[in-house]
Every structure is written in structure tokens, then in C-alpha cells.
Amino acid sequence: MEVSELRKKTVFFLLSTTIITLVLLIIPSDVTIEKYLMDYFDLTVVKTVKPDEKTVNNSNTNSNTAVTEATPQIKIVKNDGSMASQFSETLIFLLINLIHIFKIILGMAMVVIAVRYINFLIFNVVIRSAAQNEIASLVRTIMSVIVCIVAFFIIFQSQYPSVQLAPLFTGSTILGIVVGLALQDTLGNLFAGIALQADQPFQVGDVILIQTRFTGVVESVSWRGVKIRTFQNKIVVISNAVLGREFIEVAPRDNLNARLVFFNTLYAHSPAKTAHVIREAVRQCDNVSAKMRPVVRIRNLGADGIDWEIKYWLDDYKKFNDTDALIRERVWYTFQREHLEFAYPTRTLHIETKPQETAFIEPDSEISDLISGVPLFDPLSDEEIEKIAQTSQLRVFAPKEKIVRRGQKGNSMFIVNRGTVTVQIRENNKVKPIRTLKAGEFFGEMALFTGEPRSATVVADEETEVLEIKHHCLKPIIENNPELVESFGQIIEKRRAGLDELHDSIAPNEGDTAGVFNQIRKFFGLRNKTKE
Numbered sequence: 001m002e003v004s005e006l007r008k009k010t011v012f013f014l015l016s017t018t019i020i021t022l023v024l025l026i027i028p029s030d031v032t033i034e035k036y037l038m039d040y041f042d043l044t045v046v047k048t049v050k051p052d053e054k055t056v057n058n059s060n061t062n063s064n065t066a067v068t069e070a071t072p073q074i075k076i077v078k079n080d081g082s083m084a085s086q087f088s089e090t091l092i093f094l095l096i097n098l099i100h101i102f103k104i105i106l107g108m109a110m111v112v113i114a115v116r117y118i119n120f121l122i123f124n125v126v127i128r129s130a131a132q133n134e135i136a137s138l139v140r141t142i143m144s145v146i147v148c149i150v151a152f153f154i155i156f157q158s159q160y161p162s163v164q165l166a167p168l169f170t171g172s173t174i175l176g177i178v179v180g181l182a183l184q185d186t187l188g189n190l191f192a193g194i195a196l197q198a199d200q201p202f203q204v205g206d207v208i209l210i211q212t213r214f215t216g217v218v219e220s221v222s223w224r225g226v227k228i229r230t231f232q233n234k235i236v237v238i239s240n241a242v243l244g245r246e247f248i249e250v251a252p253r254d255n256l257n258a259r260l261v262f263f264n265t266l267y268a269h270s271p272a273k274t275a276h277v278i279r280e281a282v283r284q285c286d287n288v289s290a291k292m293r294p295v296v297r298i299r300n301l302g303a304d305g306i307d308w309e310i311k312y313w314l315d316d317y318k319k320f321n322d323t324d325a326l327i328r329e330r331v332w333y334t335f336q337r338e339h340l341e342f343a344y345p346t347r348t349l350h351i352e353t354k355p356q357e358t359a360f361i362e363p364d365s366e367i368s369d370l371i372s373g374v375p376l377f378d379p380l381s382d383e384e385i386e387k388i389a390q391t392s393q394l395r396v397f398a399p400k401e402k403i404v405r406r407g408q409k410g411n412s413m414f415i416v417n418r419g420t421v422t423v424q425i426r427e428n429n430k431v432k433p434i435r436t437l438k439a440g441e442f443f444g445e446m447a448l449f450t451g452e453p454r455s456a457t458v459v460a461d462e463e464t465e466v467l468e469i470k471h472h473c474l475k476p477i478i479e480n481n482p483e484l485v486e487s488f489g490q491i492i493e494k495r496r497a498g499l500d501e502l503h504d505s506i507a508p509n510e511g512d513t514a515g516v517f518n519q520i521r522k523f524f525g526l527r528n529k530t531k532e
């Protein structure tokens with residue numbers, strides 16, 4: 001709470017209460033005013049005793065006897081003894097009552113100002129925790145209402161001591177019914193609000209789903225109702241009484257909340273492979289909690305194919321729509337890469353047997369061109385290039401998807417065919433990009449040639465297509481072309497030096513190029529032999 005606000009409120013409180021007190025002191029008492037008005041209209045008050053008759057049943061005589069009781073009567077008459085005019089009498093009565101009402105209003109204004117100031121001091125200055133805010137708002141309202149009602153009773157009675165207010169509230173059935181009906185909803189909301197506060201099923205910031213109709217983030221909980229902001233940025237206000245009757249699904253803010261995303265595959269695809277590749281893709285998505293491993297499991301063996309569900313936990317549940325969408329997108333890309341297919345309705349007959357196609361598959365000649373475009377493969381013959389082309393696969397990655405991850409084992413290298421990738425490391429817990437590789441450049445050779453874990457993470461900058469060359473298809477080529485060991489050894493040495501400069505290399509560095517050559521030869525099981 002800002003000091004300036006406290007100062008402002010204190011000044012306002014002191015000023016207004018002082019002014020009201022002064023006004024109350026200045027207003028003359030009603031006795032003085034009455035005396036003044038009586039003098040003005042030349043009137044006087046006369047007390048007479050007029051017999052008032054009451055009939056009492058006399059049981060002894062079985063006859064009605066009139067017994068008289070004397071009650072004093074107050075009359076206003078002119079000083080000369082004649083009757084006062086109706087006008088002057090009414091005016092005096094009105095003016096005196098106006099002064100009473102004015103005093104009641106001033107008194108109530110002072111009470112309201114004091115209650116608000118004390119509320120501010122207690123709930124905003126003393127109790128400042130945000131978690132208490134909503135309780136504070138409800139307790140505050142209830143306390144304020146009680147204090148104001150009690151103050152009204154006291155002030156009213158001080159002005160009209162002869163009027164009995166209590167029987168008015170306790171005795172009048174009709175008043176009770178009228179007030180009860182008028183306040184039915186308000187009281188219902190108030191008590192439902194109290195029950196909600198006591199139970200605290202949700203708090204501000206939680207995501208709630210009310211009877212599958214409204215989903216949104218709780219913005220406030222008050223004595224009247226709950227305000228939620230929907231994901232279309234609209235405000236929905238639901239009264240506590242209605243809320244008390246609804247089913248509410250709550251995703252607490254500080255809880256690991258899970259979501260389900262569904263997809264399906266053809267029966268032809270291996271469930272084990274599908275579960276593995278999809279789980280890995282989901283784990284990489286933003287906002288998927290690293291604390292819980294996503295679950296990918298078969299939901300149903302359906303008529304059209306295998307129905308799957310992905311269960312994942314979110315860091316920030318408010319963003320579940322975006323995260324669901326991102327997961328679906330990654331599922332699509334993973335399907336493209338792994339040649340998985342979504343299940344079509346079984347009534348769709350695939351009469352023509354098509355070669356397996358993906359949206360990004362390219363003719364072999366283009367793959368051969370891509371391989372021969374890498375200068376390091378210059379020593380290879382056309383047949384050898386063709387052989388690599390046939391055993392390699394084009395894979396598509398989504399923007400920001402990790403192609404290789406630092407520390408993982410890797411047995412393949414990649415040539416960028418389309419798009420760009422960024423080689424990055426982590427320094428002081430922050431991601432640091434060290435190189436961007438474009439079409440025709442390659443990566444992943446360090447783990448492939450040395451058998452060490454990946455030295456860096458490589459991420460697709462945009463939708464990127466890479467050619468994956470596996471260890472087993474390169475092994476026979478390297479055995480026939482030992483000079484590749486040298487050229488790749490040099491590039492590995494250079495890239496390692498780049499990483500060493502950043503003091504971040506996880507790959508053990510043998511310190512010189514000869515060390516890398518030996519490492520590669522050892523890994524591929526080669527002896528020091530030259531191409532014949």
C-alpha cells in the first residue's frame with residue numbers, strides 16, 4: 001500500500017469528520033428552534049388534562065361500567081388563548097423533523113466515513129496478503145453492514161427517543177415478509193458467498209469450468225458472485241447462489257493440471273514406436289511440464305484405427321488452448337517424419353497401392369544432389385553417393401522443434417535441405433545460439449563419427465527439412481574412403497574448438513587433430529589404411 005494513499009485517506013477522514021462535527025455543534029437544539037418558532041408565530045404550549053374513557057367489564061354486577069382515567073394533553077394555542085392556525089403548527093412540526101432527519105443523515109455520514117477508513121486500515125494496511133483479499137472483501141462488507149445498522153439504531157433513537165424501532169423489526173410480520181422477499185436473492189447470494197469463502201473451492205487466478213458452459217480465469221470472488229474472464233476475454237459474472245447449485249471443475253493455479261489430446265493411427269503402425277515418438281515430441285513442447293512425463297496410451301481400438309490419447313501436465317494451465325494446438329501440430333510433423341498415418345474412415349477404400357508419400361518427399365536424384373553438394377563428400381563416387389541417398393531419409397521438423405539434443409546419444413548426421421537450424425548451448429542456464437546452418441550445411445557429425453553424446457542442441461528455426469544419414473549406411477563408405485576421416489576430423493576439431501572457446505564443451509577434447517582422427521578410426525573399427 002502506498003504511503004501517499006494512506007495519507008490521502010487519513011486527511012479525508014479527519015477533514016470530513018471535523019466538518020460534520022462542527023456542523024452538528026452549530027445546529028441549535030430542537031428546544032431552541034421550537035422556542036424561536038413559537039415566539040415567531042406568537043404561540044404557546046398548553047397542557048390540559050382531558051378524561052379518557054375506557055370500558056372495563058365488571059364481573060360482579062354483570063353490567064358495563066365506565067371508568068375514567070386522566071391523561072395529559074399537549075395543545076398549541078396563540079398567546080391570546082385562541083386556537084393556533086393549522087399552517088403554523090404544521091410548519092413547526094416539519095422544521096423540527098427536518099432538523100432531526102438532517103442530524104441523522106450527518107451522523108450516518110460520519111459513521112460510513114469512519115467505517116470505510118477503519119476498513120481500509122485493517123484490510124489494506126494491516127492485512128495485505130493477496131490471498132486474504134477475497135475473504136477480506138466479504139468479511140468487510142458484512143462487518144460494515146452490521147456496524148451501519150447498529151449505528152443507525154443508536155442515532156435514530158437519540159433523535160426520536162419515543163419511537164420504538166425494535167418492535168418494528170421484530171413484531172411486524174408483514175414487514176418481515178416484504179423485506180424477506182425483497183432481499184431473497186441478495187441474502188441467498190450472501191449466504192452462498194459465505195459458504196464459498198468457508199469452503200474455498202477456488203481462488204483468484206484458478207481456471208474454472210462451470211457446468212461445461214463457461215471456462216475462464218477467476219478474477220474476483222465477492223459477497224454477490226464470482227467474476228471470471230473467459231478465454232475470449234469476456235467477463236462472466238455468476239451469482240453465488242447459482243454457483244452453489246452448479247458443478248464446477250477447478251484447475252488450481254499452483255497445481256500440476258493435466259490435459260488430454262486425442263489422435264489416431266492406422267492399425268499398420270507399431271504402437272510401441274508411435275507411443276515413443278509422440279511422447280518425445282510432446283515433451284519438447286513449450287508449457288508441457290518437465291516434472292511429469294507425458295503419457296501416450298491407446299484409448300480404443302476403433303473401427304477406423306487405433307485411438308490414442310496424450311495426457312500431459314501444464315506449467316501454466318491458462319495457456320491450455322495454445323499448448324493443445326502446439327501438441328497437435330507436433331503430432332502432425334512427427335507423423336510426417338516417421339511415416340505414420342492418421343486413420344481414415346474404414347469405408348474409404350484405398351484401391352490403388354500408392355508408394356508411401358509424404359508432403360515433403362523428394363526424388364532420389366535431388367537427394368543425391370544434396371549429398372554431393374557437401375564438399376566433404378567430394379571424394380565419393382556417384383555409386384557411393386547413390387547408396388547413401390537410398391539409405392537416408394528426409395525428415396521435416398516444426399519451427400522451434402529440437403532436431404538433436406545436447407547430451408543425447410546420436411548415431412546419425414543431418415544435411416539441411418530446406419530452412420535453417422541453429423546450433424545452441426546453455427550458458428548460465430540461458431540458451432546461447434552459436435551458429436546458424438542453412439541449406440547444404442550439415443550437423444550431427446560429431447556424435448556420428450566419435451560415438452560421443454551430442455555436443456550441442458540443434459533447433460529448427462522455421463519448418464525445416466533435413467536429410468538424416470545413419471551410422472550404418474555411412475560405415476561401409478568410410479571404410480572405402482579413409483580420407484573422409486581426415487576431412488571430417490578437421491571439421492570436428494574446428495567445431496570443438498568453437499565450443500571450447502565458450503567453455504561449454506561436453507565432448508572430451510583430446511587436444512589435437514590426431515586425437516580426433518584416432519577417435520574416429522577407433523569408433524569405426526578402422527586401421528591406418530589408405531584408399532587403393
Ligand code: CMP
Nearest residue numbers: 435443444445446447454455456495498
Ligand atoms: P553433434 O555433437 O553430433 O550434435 C550437435 C551438433 O552441433 C554437432 O554434432 C555439430 O554438428 C554442431 N556443432 C557443434 N559445435 C558447433 C560449432 N562450433 N559450429 C557449428 N556447428 C557446431
